[in-house]
Amino acid sequence: MTTEIGRQVDKAISLLEAGELVSIPTETVYGLAANALNSTAVYSIFKVKERPSFDPLIVHIPSVDVLDHYAHSIPRIAYDLAMSFWPGPLTLILPRKSNVPDLVSSGLDTVGLRQPSHPLTLELLTQLDFPLAAPSANPFGYISPTTAQHVYDQLQGKIPYILDGGPCRVGVESTIVGFEEDEIFIYRLGGLTLEDIRKVAPHCQLKLNNSSNPVAPGMLKSHYAPKHPFYLGEINSLIKQFAGRRIGVLSFDKKYADVEFVKVNEILSADGNLDAAAVKLFSAMRVLDASLVDVIVGEYVPDLGIGRAINDRLKRAATW
Ligand code: TXA
Numbered sequence: 001m002t003t004e005i006g007r008q009v010d011k012a013i014s015l016l017e018a019g020e021l022v023s024i025p026t027e028t029v030y031g032l033a034a035n036a037l038n039s040t041a042v043y044s045i046f047k048v049k050e051r052p053s054f055d056p057l058i059v060h061i062p063s064v065d066v067l068d069h070y071a072h073s074i075p076r077i078a079y080d081l082a083m084s085f086w087p088g089p090l091t092l093i094l095p096r097k098s099n100v101p102d103l104v105s106s107g108l109d110t111v112g113l114r115q116p117s118h119p120l121t122l123e124l125l126t127q128l129d130f131p132l133a134a135p136s137a138n139p140f141g142y143i144s145p146t147t148a149q150h151v152y153d154q155l156q157g158k159i160p161y162i163l164d165g166g167p168c169r170v171g172v173e174s175t176i177v178g179f180e181e182d183e184i185f186i187y188r189l190g191g192l193t194l195e196d197i198r199k200v201a202p203h204c205q206l207k208l209n210n211s212s213n214p215v216a217p218g219m220l221k222s223h224y225a226p227k228h229p230f231y232l233g234e235i236n237s238l239i240k241q242f243a244g245r246r247i248g249v250l251s252f253d254k255k256y257a258d259v260e261f262v263k264v265n266e267i268l269s270a271d272g273n274l275d276a277a278a279v280k281l282f283s284a285m286r287v288l289d290a291s292l293v294d295v296i297v298g299e300y301v302p303d304l305g306i307g308r309a310i311n312d313r314l315k316r317a318a319t320w
């Protein structure tokens with residue numbers, strides 16, 4: 001199969017209507033989309049991604065108005081969050097209606113729903129008469145794609161079409177929020193900050209998933225992983241520790257390119273801007289991973305706002 005990159009929404013529509021997969025741009029990362037109501041099409045997503053079937057998918061919808069087509073018993077606060085932050089990087093976990101196939105949510109009785117804000121994908125969703133199941137468009141466990149080229153590099157030959165919407169504006173995946181009894185939890189940190197969510201839901205707590213937390217079986221600790229060994233800590237001491245090896249450095253705002261043994265240095269944001277750092281995070285990890293180095297070393301960014309999501313991804317990518 002040849003993989004085409006283009007900007008034709010009508011081409012994406014006919015492929016999706018025929019049960020094929022299309023990579024779609026969102027404000028967070030590129031998704032690998034299929035008709036969410038067609039189990040056979042959804043099954044192809046798992047096959048192409050080599051994703052274990054216990055890791056549920058997010059269903060993308062055109063507007064909050066159709067939320068109750070796919071979920072029931074929706075709490076008031078879920079609507080408040082959707083009204084405040086959709087379209088945008090927020091996924092709501094809600095009780096699943098039976099028209100959403102089991103496979104989409106890996107047999108859970110809940111479903112993850114979000115209205116993404118990328119204009120091309122919103123146009124696509126508005127024209128389709130079904131929602132789109134879409135995980136990030138990377139092979140399972142690898143770094144998420146934030147450009148059409150990233151998708152092409154890894155999925156060429158496996159899908160017919162990549163809808164090119166340019167580089168992603170946010171750069172990390174959506175924040176996942178769920179409701180248990182009267183409580184609200186963030187299961188995955190992402191593009192929408194904890195601080196912003198607390199403006200609408202002041203009691204929202206973190207309940208981040210790891211392999212021992214069954215709420216979201218997909219949030220395995222080792223994820224977003226580069227192929228080279230990746231160590232997190234204080235960069236100067238890590239450089240000393242690996243002296244003599246070819247070192248790649250992923251730094252927040254400082255330059256290490258001139259330091260001995262450093263072969264490549266990706267700086268997330270020279271002026272220390274966390275939003276800019278999030279936009280660059282995954283492409284910087286890809287550049288380092290494609291470089292001729294023996295080891296990659298990196299550091300945490302300030303742990304506030306979208307910095308929390310960046311640090312979460314760094315931690316999951318790290319060797320230790
Ligand atoms: O920004 C995003 O959310 C991107 C774009 C494409 O929308 N999508 C994305 O999908 O990050 P993915 O598959 O890489 O991550 C989806 C995660 C799953 O691993 C799982 O942790 C959680 O969403 N999830 C989905 N449905 C769930 C459910 N019913 N209950 C708990 N967690 C769920």
Ligand code: MG
Nearest residue numbers: 135136144173
């Ligand atoms: Mg993913």
